[in-house]
Amino acid sequence: MKTVVFYYTGTGNSLWSARQLAEKLGGAKLLHMKCADALAAGEAEVVGFVFPVHVWGLPLPVVEFVKKLSLRPETYLFALAVNAGQVSRTLVQLQEMLARRGLKLAAGFDIVLPSNYIPWGGAAPAEKQQERFAAARARLEEAAACISAREAGPVEMGPLWQRIVFTAIYKMSFNQVHKMDKDFWCDDTCNACEICVRICPAGNIEMKKGRPAWKHQCEQCLACIQWCPQESIQFGKKTPAYERYRHPEVSLPDMIAGVGGR
Ligand SMILES: Cc1cc2nc3c(=O)[nH]c(=O)nc-3n(C[C@H](O)[C@H](O)[C@H](O)COP(=O)(O)O)c2cc1C
Ligand code: SF4
Ligand code: SF4
Structure with missing residues (x-):
């Protein structure tokens, strides 16, 4: 088992992103974070995390999953933070969590897809959705090239004001x-x-x-x-x-x- 991708998803955007990426990488084992054993990646050389951004940060089950992870320090780690345009500090939060476990996030990509946050409004018009799918495909191509080469890529983040204001909201709402x-x-x-x-x-x-x-x-x-x-x-x-x-x-x-x- 060479590449393992752990995903979490509500409406399929992250699952689609994980699948697209796995295909571009020439195959990877996809495991849902809620069903997989956090130790399942054991001997994998490359491990990925693909998940939606929730309230400008990591979804609660992703936080819980990462806390249980046990990986070799040399494992190449990457992440896709799938979001609707405001990734904020999510990938930095993951990078810090992994660092506390002696692990290094080699690359973290911000993938923008249609919003599923229905309390703030319904689905975007089909045309807008198609634009996002096309842009995401191109971004996933870039991510796959970086991961295939085992390069140290970017850990992408939103602007400073977003990281300050929205991270405060994330922390306040997390326990709710x-x-x-x-x-x-x-x-x-x-x-x-x-x-x-x-x-x-x-x-x-x-x-x-x-x-x-x-x-x-x-x-x-x-x-x-x-x-x-x-x-x-x-x-x-x-x-x-x-x-x-x-x-x-x-x-x-x-x-x-x-x-x-x-
Ligand atoms: C509770 C909740 C909070 C969200 N917060 C954000 C956010 O802070 N920034 C953002 O860009 N998108 C946010 N979204 C939108 C999702 O990140 C986005 O639609 C994502 O593609 C959904 O992926 P999924 O289908 O894999 O669950 C939020 C969605 C939910 C359900
Ligand atoms: S929103 Fe809550 S209740 Fe609904 S499917 Fe997700 S976790 Fe379950
Ligand atoms: S709420 Fe919808 S999904 Fe749930 S039981 Fe009723 S019809 Fe089925």
Whole structure:
């Protein structure tokens, strides 16, 4: 096993990025961070981390995963921070976490794809999405060239003001993540298919009286609201009017298989 890529994803952008990269690298083993053993990369020569940016930093499950990692110091490490245009300090945060474990992040790339943060608005127009997919493909090409050559690449970051202001917000909100599910609710179109239960990477949803109920162990990935086939799941007051977003080349079975096919 030469290259292992650990990923985390809510709407498929990071899974798509990880797959594209694996293809350009001539193959890599893709493992979902929530299902993989953090020791699974053991003898790999190259290890990658591909994940969305959440609230201008690393998603909580990524932080938890990195804390459990055990790798040889000489392993070539890279990361893709998949985001909607504000990577802020996310890759530096990862670089620092790895350094505390005696590991070096050789390269960290900022990959911009459509936003899945539906509380702030629905999916972007198809044309805008296509522009981002095309730009991301080119960026992934650059990343793959750097990784293939085992070069020390950039660790990309947003502007200073973003790193100061948004990192403060990240730190303040980090401990609230689990409870953000209090604003989810389900409308009458639900047909009790249980896809939300199966797709949730945190096992945070259970069915109660034929409707989903959230257990306050949420990771804010937004998979449940974005993938519900009936669009029955809502967050706050505005989402009934918003269009859902999922990466068009990632399927529901891909997502469910990623979290263990429950
Ligand atoms: C809780 C949450 C917070 C987010 N925060 C940011 C952010 O700080 N900066 C940004 O550019 N995108 C942010 N986004 C958007 C995602 O990073 C972006 O849509 C990403 O491509 C989603 O990847 P995924 O489909 O693999 O989950 C956020 C999304 C979520 C769900
Ligand atoms: S995925 Fe949607 S329709 Fe299916 S049980 Fe969940 S809320 Fe109901
Ligand atoms: S409850 Fe929804 S948003 Fe929270 S972790 Fe599960 S799928 Fe993601």
